[in-house]
Amino acid sequence: MSLFTRRNFIGLSLTALPAWSQEKQTELRYLQPADAGYEAARRPFNSTIQLKPALIACCRTEADVVAAVKHAKEAGMPVAVKSGGHGFIGDSLNDGGLVVELSGMANRLLEAGSFRFTAGPGLKLRDCYSWLLKKGRLLPAGSCGGVGLAGLTLGGGYGLFAREFGLTCDHLLQVRMVDGNGEIHDSRDEPELLWACRGGGNGNFGVVTSFTFETRPAPPTLSTRKFTAKGLDAGGLAKHLERWFEIASALPEPCFSAVILNWNQATVLLTSTKSAEGSSFVAATKALHQAGFASKGSLTKPLADSLKRYEGEPGPLPFDNVSAGFYRGWDELKPAVAGICATVRGTPGLIFQVNTLGGAIARESESAYPHRAFGFLGELQAYWEKGTMPAKLAAGHATVRQALADAGIRNHYRNYPDSRLSNWGDAYFGNGYARLQALKARLDPDDRIRHAQSVRLPGA
Numbered sequence: 378m379s380l381f382t383r384r385n386f387i388g389l390s391l392t393a394l395p396a397w398s399q400e401k402q403t404e405l406r407y408l409q410p411a412d413a414g415y416e417a418a419r420r421p422f423n424s425t426i427q428l429k430p431a432l433i434a435c436c437r438t439e440a441d442v443v444a445a446v447k448h449a450k451e452a453g454m455p456v457a458v459k460s461g462g463h464g465f466i467g468d469s470l471n472d473g474g475l476v477v478e479l480s481g482m483a484n485r486l487l488e489a490g491s492f493r494f495t496a497g498p499g500l501k502l503r504d505c506y507s508w509l510l511k512k513g514r515l516l517p518a519g520s521c522g523g524v525g526l527a528g529l530t531l532g533g534g535y536g537l538f539a540r541e542f543g544l545t546c547d548h549l550l551q552v553r554m555v556d557g558n559g560e561i562h563d564s565r566d567e568p569e570l571l572w573a574c575r576g577g578g579n580g581n582f583g584v585v586t587s588f589t590f591e592t593r594p595a596p597p598t599l600s601t602r603k604f605t606a607k608g609l610d611a612g613g614l615a616k617h618l619e620r621w622f623e624i625a626s627a628l629p630e631p632c633f634s635a636v637i638l639n640w641n642q643a644t645v646l647l648t649s650t651k652s653a654e655g656s657s658f659v660a661a662t663k664a665l666h667q668a669g670f671a672s673k674g675s676l677t678k679p680l681a682d683s684l685k686r687y688e689g690e691p692g693p694l695p696f697d698n699v700s701a702g703f704y705r706g707w708d709e710l711k712p713a714v715a716g717i718c719a720t721v722r723g724t725p726g727l728i729f730q731v732n733t734l735g736g737a738i739a740r741e742s743e744s745a746y747p748h749r750a751f752g753f754l755g756e757l758q759a760y761w762e763k764g765t766m767p768a769k770l771a772a773g774h775a776t777v778r779q780a781l782a783d784a785g786i787r788n789h790y791r792n793y794p795d796s797r798l799s800n801w802g803d804a805y806f807g808n809g810y811a812r813l814q815a816l817k818a819r820l821d822p823d824d825r826i827r828h829a830q831s832v833r834l835p836g837a
């Protein structure tokens with residue numbers, strides 16, 4: 378969650394999969410680099426990614442996906458899978474291979490009675506929220522509007538509502554997937570697929586062609602308040618960060634908070650699906666003021682209006698963002714804090730952010746997402762104007778990553794990948810990595826679907 382950067386079918390019963398996901402193709406359109414529309418289909422949100430696939434298969438149906446994967450198999454080409462294109466490190470593209478491009482599969486269906494929601498992989502968060510909110514329903518997800526629901530869910534998916542309701546992947550009930558041989562699977566017949574797609578499914582062994590989720594009654598409003606402390610030196614940044622950890626640790630589940638350290642400023646976002654007049658929101662506000670943060674007041678707005686404020690920039694833009702690790706609390710981050718704060722203070726453009734997790738996320742769930750014990754997630758962000766990352770910013774980025782590694786921070790969020798991590802399998806998936814490898818061997822024995830940090834075949 379980057380906070381500081383720049384046909385309705387309700388009433389249909391869904392005992393079987395919706396007709397739209399079983400359509401027979403095919404209007405499959407392949408694009409080559411010289412074709413009109415190629416660059417628009419290739420373009421990732423991160424403008425520094427220059428990977429150039431030989432062929433982009435613009436899919437509109439599940440049958441298109443089957444045809445594209447079988448074509449790649451016959452041609453001996455690797456396959457990458459692209460939905461929203463917001464992956465940090467370009468793992469939805471490749472050089473010289475085939476990309477299955479899914480933005481044309483943004484269908485959606487809400488089942489009356491059970492309010493189960495089925496979405497195509499091309500659906501973006503912005504459209505997911507606005508479509509469901511009009512029906513009084515919510516699928517808890519991230520906040521930036523352009524992010525793909527597919528990629529977000531397959532890696533976990535947290536946001537303003539995750540502490541109250543759980544991760545996006547915790548709401549996943551069923552998937553359909555085309556494997557590396559072009560065969561179709563349904564998680565109703567293979568529960569292992571559902572386990573894997575709850576946090577361990579990003580471009581690893583198949584192309585997910587439909588997602589079915591449970592939804593929640595939408596809270597009517599969201600209350601938000603922003604706090605800032607300016608003109609801080611490195612020690613001041615550290616002091617404000619420590620106080621935020623104490624205050625954030627006491628928040629009830631309807632509340633989310635993030636702290637953002639940026640040059641000489643610490644900023645806190647506090648949100649709640651309950652009233653800003655509620656005792657917890659008021660107590661947190663008072664504690665933040667006592668800690669030296671200033672604020673102009675709270676805003677309580679209808680949920681749809683509030684979410685628009687956090688939709689983020691349309692992009693593409695140059696950035697280098699990575700997971701800064703999971704922590705149970707202040708004590709785990711503490712050994713790295715002096716180094717982080719000194720570096721952020723001396724490196725304009727470098728942002729260190731910590732988000733609250735915990736709450737419903739911490740409860741048991743059959744999923745490949747392994748980080749439930751951690752109440753906090755850090756993100757290191759670097760933004761610049763154009764071209765490659767300026768040397769000073771790159772050096773600051775490296776210093777903070779080293780400080781985190783030296784402090785023993787080893788668990789990282791799959792959806793905030795870092796291409797420099799050597800032990801990424803353990804860092805993203807923990808003890809579940811071997812189980813994901815076994816699924817890989819069954820669904821994609823030729824390693825057709827792959828990227829730099831895709832789950833490897835056992836023994837590879």
Ligand SMILES: Cc1cc2nc3c(=O)[nH]c(=O)nc-3n(C[C@H](O)[C@H](O)[C@H](O)COP(=O)(O)OP(=O)(O)OC[C@H]3O[C@@H](n4cnc5c(N)ncnc54)[C@H](O)[C@@H]3O)c2cc1C
Pocket residue numbers: 378379422457458459460461462463464465468469479498518519520521523524525526527528529530531532533534535536578579580581583584585586689792793828
């Ligand atoms: C501006 C911004 C804001 C963000 N905010 C949040 C946030 O609030 N919360 C959060 O949890 N994360 C957030 N993220 C991270 C985001 O969850 C990941 O980048 C996510 O992987 C993006 O999914 P996508 O479909 O847009 O990207 P893509 O680049 O299309 O895909 C990302 C990965 O998922 C795989 N994938 C995509 N679709 C499929 C499919 N149908 N089947 C199999 N594999 C697939 C791709 O192969 C690739 O490995 C944010 C990212 C950005 C850039």
